[in-house]
Structures are given as structure tokens and as C-alpha cells.
Amino acid sequence: MAGPDGPIVTGNPNWVKGMKSPNPSGRPPGVSPQSKLIQKMLENADGILDAIIAKAMEGDSSSASLILARIVPALKSQAQTVQFDFDHTAPASEQAASILSAIASGAVSPDVGRQIMEAVNALTQIKAGELLEARIAALEEKQS
Structure with missing residues (x-):
């Protein structure tokens, strides 16, 4: 790299690539x-x-x-225990509707409702994975 007055020199100008290090033990600690x-x-x-x-x-x-x-x-948010009509055996769409209804009525705060909705969604995905796994196992057993 060159500047307006010639090459820019950085570091030790006497250093040549490949030469033996003048300080083989390295820089002393603390300097x-x-x-x-x-x-x-x-x-x-x-x-x-x-x-x-x-x-x-x-x-x-x-x-x-x-x-x-x-x-x-730092203060961490702490969710309060909430009570509302919720049927955990209902289809996921009905569970979501009951959560939204609880949020709309003020029984559940929006941030807590979001957490409950995420938990229902996670459980639904887990159940779907289990169902798919069982169906695949049944198909494989039929083919054997």
C-alpha cells in the first residue's frame, strides 16, 4: 500500500517476512x-x-x-396466575379462541395471553409430530 509520499510503513521496518523472530518468547505480559x-x-x-x-x-x-x-x-417481569375457562382437551382452534376471549375480557393480560398461546402452539406441534410418527410406524408395519 502506498500513500502520497511513498509506501506506508507499519510495524518494524527491519522485519522481513520469513526471518527469525528477534523476540521468540513473544511480548512480555503487561506491556x-x-x-x-x-x-x-x-x-x-x-x-x-x-x-x-x-x-x-x-x-x-x-x-x-x-x-x-x-x-x-434489573427487574424481571413476573406473570400473575390467571384463571379463565380453558378446556385443554378442546381442539387447538377452540383453545386459541378461549385465550383470545380471555384477553379481550381482561381476564388475561396480552403478554400472558401470548405466552399461553405459544405454549398451546408448541403442544399442538408436539402432538402433530407424535401423530405423524405413529402413522409412519403403522405404514411401515403394514408393508412388512
Whole structure:
């Protein structure tokens, strides 16, 4: 690669591809720019934390948010137990209709209804797979 003033040289200009490494044991630990930066941050961590806390105490919402995000666990949604007319032996289309009816009437929240609908759909797919497997086994047995 060449720039306006000639070739762009990166790395060690005395290095020739295929030559023996002048440092066969590699770079010693802790001398990379990244490790130096990490070490510097660790040395100044107390001061950085004190500054962020001071900003949060002054009312800086982004500093407060940063601190709270690290010390208070995120809230997870917890679904409430729901009660509505549901016939688990009914065909899947009737089960879906009863779920939609429960959502429409307010007996079930939309997000919980979606979870129930997904569970019914998963069960329907499992049943369909089992039925298909049984039909294939019956056909194979007939041919034997």
C-alpha cells in the first residue's frame, strides 16, 4: 500500500517476512497498550468512582443511572396466575379462541395471553409430530 509520499510503513521496518523472530518468547505480559490502559484505569478506579458518585449526588441522572445499573439488579417481569375457562382437551382452534376471549375480557393480560398461546402452539406441534410418527410406524408395519 502506498500513500502520497511513498509506501506506508507499519510495524518494524527491519522485519522481513520469513526471518527469525528477534523476540521468540513473544511480548512480555503487561506491556501491550491495552494492558497498560487497564492498569491505569485500575490505579484510578477509586477517583473515578468518587467522581461519578459526586455527580450522581449533584443530580446528574446519567451518573445515577450508571451506579444504580451496577448495584440494583434489573427487574424481571413476573406473570400473575390467571384463571379463565380453558378446556385443554378442546381442539387447538377452540383453545386459541378461549385465550383470545380471555384477553379481550381482561381476564388475561396480552403478554400472558401470548405466552399461553405459544405454549398451546408448541403442544399442538408436539402432538402433530407424535401423530405423524405413529402413522409412519403403522405404514411401515403394514408393508412388512
